[in-house]
Amino acid sequence: xERLVARRRLVLATGxxxxxxxxxxxxxxxxxxxxxxxxxxxxxxxxxTTLAIxxxxxxxxxxSRATLTIVVLDAALFATYFFSSITNFNLAIxxxxxxxxxxxxxxxxxxxxxxxxxxxxxxxxxxxVAIWANHHTSTPMAVTLxxxxxxxxxxxxxxxxxxxxxxxxYLAGMTLAFAVAFTAIVNSFTSWTGGDAGLQLPTAVTPxxxxxxxxxxxxxxxxxxxxxxxxxxIVVTAVAFFFMANLFASRTGxxxxxxxxxxxxxxxxxxxxxxARVIAFMVSSAYAALGGAxxxxxxxxxxxxxxxxxxxxxxxxxxxxxxIGTISGAxxxxxxxxxxxxxISWFTQHTGINPQSNLxxxxxxxxxxxxxxxxxxxxPMGIAGAAHRLRGRRRVHSPE
Amino acid sequence: xxxxxTSRIVSDILGGLTNGVIYGLVALxxxxxxxxxxxxxxxxxxxxxxxxYLGMVVFAHRLGYWPLVIVSIxxxxxxxxxxxxxxxxxxxxxxxxxxxxxxxxxxIVLEGVAAAIWSTTPRGIPxxxxxxxxxxxxKPIALSPFSVYEIVTALVxxxxxxxxxxxxxxxxxxxxxxxxxxxxxxxxxxxxxxxTLGWILSTGVGTICTVxxxxxFFTGLTPQVMDGIFAFGFIAAAVGGLDSPVGAxxxxxxMGIVLQFVGDFVNSNAIIITALIILIVSLMVRPNGLFxxxxxxxx
Numbered sequence: 001x002e003r004l005v006a007r008r009r010l011v012l013a014t015g016x017x018x019x020x021x022x023x024x025x026x027x028x029x030x031x032x033x034x035x036x037x038x039x040x041x042x043x044x045x046x047x048x049t050t051l052a053i054x055x056x057x058x059x060x061x062x063x064s065r066a067t068l069t070i071v072v073l074d075a076a077l078f079a080t081y082f083f084s085s086i087t088n089f090n091l092a093i094x095x096x097x098x099x100x101x102x103x104x105x106x107x108x109x110x111x112x113x114x115x116x117x118x119x120x121x122x123x124x125x126x127x128x129v130a131i132w133a134n135h136h137t138s139t140p141m142a143v144t145l146x147x148x149x150x151x152x153x154x155x156x157x158x159x160x161x162x163x164x165x166x167x168x169x170y171l172a173g174m175t176l177a178f179a180v181a182f183t184a185i186v187n188s189f190t191s192w193t194g195g196d197a198g199l200q201l202p203t204a205v206t207p208x209x210x211x212x213x214x215x216x217x218x219x220x221x222x223x224x225x226x227x228x229x230x231x232x233x234i235v236v237t238a239v240a241f242f243f244m245a246n247l248f249a250s251r252t253g254x255x256x257x258x259x260x261x262x263x264x265x266x267x268x269x270x271x272x273x274x275x276a277r278v279i280a281f282m283v284s285s286a287y288a289a290l291g292g293a294x295x296x297x298x299x300x301x302x303x304x305x306x307x308x309x310x311x312x313x314x315x316x317x318x319x320x321x322x323x324i325g326t327i328s329g330a331x332x333x334x335x336x337x338x339x340x341x342x343x344i345s346w347f348t349q350h351t352g353i354n355p356q357s358n359l360x361x362x363x364x365x366x367x368x369x370x371x372x373x374x375x376x377x378x379x380p381m382g383i384a385g386a387a388h389r390l391r392g393r394r395r396v397h398s399p400e
Numbered sequence: 401x402x403x404x405x406t407s408r409i410v411s412d413i414l415g416g417l418t419n420g421v422i423y424g425l426v427a428l429x430x431x432x433x434x435x436x437x438x439x440x441x442x443x444x445x446x447x448x449x450x451x452x453y454l455g456m457v458v459f460a461h462r463l464g465y466w467p468l469v470i471v472s473i474x475x476x477x478x479x480x481x482x483x484x485x486x487x488x489x490x491x492x493x494x495x496x497x498x499x500x501x502x503x504x505x506x507x508i509v510l511e512g513v514a515a516a517i518w519s520t521t522p523r524g525i526p527x528x529x530x531x532x533x534x535x536x537x538x539k540p541i542a543l544s545p546f547s548v549y550e551i552v553t554a555l556v557x558x559x560x561x562x563x564x565x566x567x568x569x570x571x572x573x574x575x576x577x578x579x580x581x582x583x584x585x586x587x588x589x590x591x592x593x594x595x596t597l598g599w600i601l602s603t604g605v606g607t608i609c610t611v612x613x614x615x616x617f618f619t620g621l622t623p624q625v626m627d628g629i630f631a632f633g634f635i636a637a638a639v640g641g642l643d644s645p646v647g648a649x650x651x652x653x654x655m656g657i658v659l660q661f662v663g664d665f666v667n668s669n670a671i672i673i674t675a676l677i678i679l680i681v682s683l684m685v686r687p688n689g690l691f692x693x694x695x696x697x698x699x
Contacts (some may be wrong), residue, residue: 110639114497116504162680165687169440169642172500173634174679176442180631181676309627313508320501358516365512372505375491376498 006053013049016041032214040078047071065245067216073238080230081214088230090338091297095230095237096294098334101319102244102327103287109325110253111280112260113163116312117175118288120182123307125152125289126296130199131192137202145236145293151290152281160281164274168400179309186304198303205229205297233294239292245327247283256280310365317368323384332383340364411542412660418547420656421554425609426626426633427640427648428558429602434642436578436598439488440574442503444633445626447483448606451476452614452621453514455607456525465527473607480603483598514623522620531617550612557608558649561601565645576599628672632659635675639682641689651690 006400011388020041028034047067050056057064060155080088104118128148139147163171186193193199207228216223247253258266259276267273318337323329344367347353348360379386404410426444433441441447455472463471487506491499529549533540565571576584577594585591613629614621636655640647655675662674682690 033646108497112495112497115501159680162683162687166683169434169496169500170638170683170687172442173440173638174683177631177672177676177679178634179626181672184672188667188669188673310508313504316501316504358519362512362516365508366516369505369507369509369512373502373509374486376501376505 009049009052013045016045019356020045022275030296036214040074043074044071047074053137062246065242069238069242069245073234074236076234077231078377080234083227083230085220085226086134088223088226090342092226092230092233092298093295094334094338095233096291096298096334097315097337098291098330099237099240099294100291100315101322101333101337102241102330103284103291104319105322105325105330106244106248106287106317107280107284108319110248110260111277113277113280114172114316115175115281115317116172116283116309117178117182118284118315119309119311120175120179120287120308121152121156121288122292122295122311123182123186123302123304124155124285125149125304125329126307127186127193127199127290127292127304128152129288129293129296130194130201130302133201133335134199135202141205141232145259145290148293149286149290150293153286155289156282156285160278160285163281164277176309176312177245179307179312182307183304195305196303196305198301200301201296204300205232228300229298233298236290236294240287241327244287248327252276252279314368317372319382321371321382324380326382326384326388328387329382329384340368405541406536408664409670411540413657414547414658414666416660418543418550418654419660420653421551422609422613422629422652423613423636423656424649424652425554425557425605426629427637427652428561428645429606429609430633430637431640431642431645431648432561432598432602432605434590434637435645436574436602437484437488437492437595439491439503439636440642441602442500442630443483443507443510444602444606445610446507446514446623446632447479447603448476448610449621449623449626450510450514451479451603451607452610453518453623454479456614456621457518457523457610460525468525468608469611472611473604476603476607477600479607479659480600481596483603484599488599511623515679517665518623520622520624522622522625523614524617524620525611525615526631527615529615546616550616553608553612561605561645564601570597592618618629631672632675635679638679641691644689644691647689647691 004297015378017038021038024034024041028037047070050067051064051071076091080091083091100118100122103121104115107113107115125148128151129144132144132147159175161173166174174289183196187195205228206223207224211228212224255266255271256276257278258269258271259273266276292307314337318333319329321336322333341364344363345355348355348363353360353363375382379389429448430441430444433439433444452472452475454475455470456468459468459471463487479537483506487502490498491502527546529544529546531544531546533542533544535541563571565575573584573589574594574597576587578598579592581591584594609629610626613619613625619625632655636652637648639655640649640651642648655678658678659671659675663671666674
């Protein structure tokens, strides 16, 4: 019976791919487009078919997570081809932000700690990329990103050491002090960091030739460039999310959740509390640094004052609104961040608030703060948690 | 005449003392809330800021300086009480990150609302004290009528809080309900009222501090006026121990003096960096603060 279902699925998938090939050949104007289209569709179909196999998720959790990542990645990359440059830019910013969010989400969700310094860790990554790129122009981008992550991890270790012995409020206050001190630290090393004015990347990130040749001559360079930036960011984001999903489910992740829920029990089963706390803090700062590093690539420059306490609070709000400790919550938060300015300016237009007024300029802070309070009081697990609960309820009502 | 009083070192000590009492007051207000309700109030700078705007700006045209101060303090009491009753009440007994997150949210809502109503332009508050340093033999001493006013007010508030907690029945009830709420309730203390009172007191202390800061000719009142000072106040409270009012004040004052030296002899960027290093080192040596008895938490 099982085998029959599997065979039927295989036939269906093959049929779909064949149909896709035919459609692609009919629709596409040249051979390259056709090949790209066929590959994209085939990956999606194979991925979805694999995920649909009964028991596959339980038997091969890592493999199924990888498949899911590839399917989502495939769809997202495919979509960037059609998006406008503005949408792609927003997408890139949102994806970079969601990496930072995931880091904080892990820290809070898995180990119950809270950090108000993640904007400063972002700043560390962002500056590290700019400084390195200015001194070593020939380093490949991937290596530069890894260096930025290493810097973030190191600073995280430095600040995380006291964190081993601190409880929530103390750690939050300490990281707040770090966020406040960040600009002063940057300004103490002006010759390296460029002070408040920041740094410019020596060369902008440009797409390779094979990608440029995909577009016809009328397409603007800007659109191609932003698409490439969005693609890079999305790929890095996918890798980061895949890694985190595994970490959540791993032995380390389980140990951290135990630390969060019951310190005594955790110690009794042999979990080292200081070690778990420091690792959580380091992972969180490494992710923040990666987000900041991508931010520099997208903007082509870095201004340290961007990474203020206000940004830290925004990061915290997005994590809470999206859903603490959930993978999907970080994605939701990233999307909200990318579009929050659009939504708020739409709101000011339609409610007739003068866009030059004080109220309009303060609206983002008020809205984020209000949402933060409301979410924490009424739905502490955020949008992802609420959605999860709704799905659970539906399952109860309709027994399968 | 006397070169000692105008020397660099004495100037730094006097200037540091003026800043230090402000840090001490913020730290004290944090400790008051922490001791009564076990919450680190991240809106401890913003709540008094709103109260000061309510008092100082709304009635600025009708009243003189001293009535305005009184109105501000009353507004501070009200803000503290209402916040506890409406917002904080739902946070008792929740995981410890919930109050942190909610108070951070409250902080940016208050700052946003204040900036939306009163704009971010600094507002000077005319007061009877001159900000110009006294002169001695043609050289300035780092002490002006205004800084004396600051120091004296801060001392009066600190002594007042100490007397209230140590020598009055109300103070005893406050301490009892923080230490053992169940027992206190059985003994007839209205614990819930005491918690509200803790917040009222704390915001009152914070408001006096904010009024002092805002009255300073060189700062004025802005929605974010307390942000930096809150960071220093928190560091002082954490170094001294969030449980210890004496520790908070001592740490605040000594930090003010140390940082003044750092600012004078190194540069202004080094001030907050030094404060951060002091915080990290002291938390690594004594995670519960220098002035609290350490309690065993490990099993």
